[in-house]
Amino acid sequence: MSHSPAAAPPALNPLAAQANAALAKDCPTAFEVLSQLGKRMYFPAKGILAQGAEARAKGKRYNATIGIATEASGPMHLACVHQSFAPGMDPKDLYVYAPSDGKPELRKAWAEKQRAQTPSLAGAPISHPVVTNALTHGLSLIGDLFLDPGDEVLVSDLMWENYPLCWETRIGARVVTFPLFDKRLSGFNQDGFMQALAARRGRKLVVVLNFPNNPSGYTVTKAEAGAIVNMLIAAAAAGTKLVVACDDAYYGMFFDPQCETESLFGRLAHAHENLLAIKVDGATKEEFVWGLRVGFLTYGVKGATPAAYAALEQKTSGLIRATISNVSHASQTVVLKALLHPEFKKQQAEKVEILRRRAAVTAVECRKAEYADCWDVYPFNSGYFMCVRLKGADADAVRLKLLDEHGLGTIALGATDLRVAFSCLLEEQIPDVFARLAQGVRSVRGR
Numbered sequence: 001m002s003h004s005p006a007a008a009p010p011a012l013n014p015l016a017a018q019a020n021a022a023l024a025k026d027c028p029t030a031f032e033v034l035s036q037l038g039k040r041m042y043f044p045a046k047g048i049l050a051q052g053a054e055a056r057a058k059g060k061r062y063n064a065t066i067g068i069a070t071e072a073s074g075p076m077h078l079a080c081v082h083q084s085f086a087p088g089m090d091p092k093d094l095y096v097y098a099p100s101d102g103k104p105e106l107r108k109a110w111a112e113k114q115r116a117q118t119p120s121l122a123g124a125p126i127s128h129p130v131v132t133n134a135l136t137h138g139l140s141l142i143g144d145l146f147l148d149p150g151d152e153v154l155v156s157d158l159m160w161e162n163y164p165l166c167w168e169t170r171i172g173a174r175v176v177t178f179p180l181f182d183k184r185l186s187g188f189n190q191d192g193f194m195q196a197l198a199a200r201r202g203r204k205l206v207v208v209l210n211f212p213n214n215p216s217g218y219t220v221t222k223a224e225a226g227a228i229v230n231m232l233i234a235a236a237a238a239g240t241k242l243v244v245a246c247d248d249a250y251y252g253m254f255f256d257p258q259c260e261t262e263s264l265f266g267r268l269a270h271a272h273e274n275l276l277a278i279k280v281d282g283a284t285k286e287e288f289v290w291g292l293r294v295g296f297l298t299y300g301v302k303g304a305t306p307a308a309y310a311a312l313e314q315k316t317s318g319l320i321r322a323t324i325s326n327v328s329h330a331s332q333t334v335v336l337k338a339l340l341h342p343e344f345k346k347q348q349a350e351k352v353e354i355l356r357r358r359a360a361v362t363a364v365e366c367r368k369a370e371y372a373d374c375w376d377v378y379p380f381n382s383g384y385f386m387c388v389r390l391k392g393a394d395a396d397a398v399r400l401k402l403l404d405e406h407g408l409g410t411i412a413l414g415a416t417d418l419r420v421a422f423s424c425l426l427e428e429q430i431p432d433v434f435a436r437l438a439q440g441v442r443s444v445r446g447r
């Protein structure tokens with residue numbers, strides 16, 4: 001039986017070659033850290049979308065390019081669909097495709113918000129934010145663009161459970177961990193992080209920093225944030241080619257004056273030529289619109305030129321075009337309108353204040369002396385969650401007991417940790433939750 005020879009890889013599209021050349025010239029580290037797929041990827045600048053954009057600008061008489069249906073008044077639509085939107089919502093801001101890199105007005109408004117909330121960017125050039133189907137998609141795109149099978153992603157041991165699915169299972173990369181907290185559970189484990197970086201000196205490494213952290217609810221202090229930035233700069237200076245993704249999913253939910261309230265992206269985006277910083281953020285939690293699916297990816301590297309940023313944005317948009325084509329225009333419009341609304345900041349602050357009060361009640365209840373035999377509390381000062389480390393009882397057994405005998409749902413993580421989302425508990429419910437948790441632990445433990 002004859003075997004056909006292995007198929008040759010497809011030739012590099014000239015637009016991919018062009019983007020690669022721009023990166024290799026202006027931002028060599030960003031070129032080097034691209035995955036094989038990342039190197040191949042490009043945005044079809046002469047394709048249907050680009051020709052359509054040209055026609056929108058110049059085809060004033062007739063525009064026969066768009067892959068939608070129109071009537072004299074605008075995009076064709078059904079009254080039974082449109083009745084779901086508030087009066088005044090323009091069909092062209094809902095039903096027409098958004099560009100693959102996102103609705104321009106939304107990208108602009110989000111970029112302004114990022115700058116305003118991140119003074120440590122200090123005027124450093126960064127890319128325009130590219131709109132993603134919320135943060136999960138952004139994290140997934142990072143995997144596609146920067147991870148090949150076998151590459152390592154360094155994350156804290158307390159991590160969002162979707163990371164391994166996203167990068168290990170889907171791509172074949174390896175999620176490796178450093179201990180988030182020191183032994184005494186007093187704060188960020190600087191030694192652990194430094195050792196993890198040192199062990200990979202001189203290699204390519206993707207690092208993910210997630211503060212406020214899921215599941216612990218911890219945000220680093222200003223001093224810890226400074227130390228993290230310095231350790232990453234030292235690793236970059238020692239030759240490690242770093243991609244540092246700041247997963248800012250819970251940005252803004254800070255409940256303690258000690259918290260670093262700026263994204264680490266602000267300093268990392270212009271920290272070192274060997275460090276490509278990526279901000280992964282979005283409206284999901286910040287605007288309390290989990291199901292709308294609007295997020296952003298933004299790049300920053302010291303010394304990168306507009307051409308290099310354009311290349312990174314094009315590769316990202318190309319991948320979006322190749323997978324989901326574009327993100328819901330209706331969702332982008334809703335998020336944009338909220339951002340521009342005069343009441344936005346006030347309304348958002350009111351909700352964060354509700355969460356802050358729940359976190360404060362939780363902090364008192366979970367640390368009551370009468371529960372000292374049941375668990376240690378991981379530090380928390382932000383976000384939606386807190387986590388306890390159970391003493392002498394298996395986390396999943398406790399979880400099941402709480403569910404079956406108390407009707408109380410929690411999340412078991414590994415053998416010892418139980419996550420409690422105080423974000424969805426009323427203040428008055430919190431004391432009872434921890435009382436039941438203790439009963440559950442004692443009952444599983446048999447004393």
Ligand SMILES: Cc1ncc(COP(=O)(O)O)c(C=O)c1O
Nearest residue numbers: 134135136160210214247249284
């Ligand atoms: C740390 C972290 N990152 C990302 C996400 C994903 O958010 P999104 O719903 O925007 O995809 C979550 C959601 O739970 C999260 O906890």
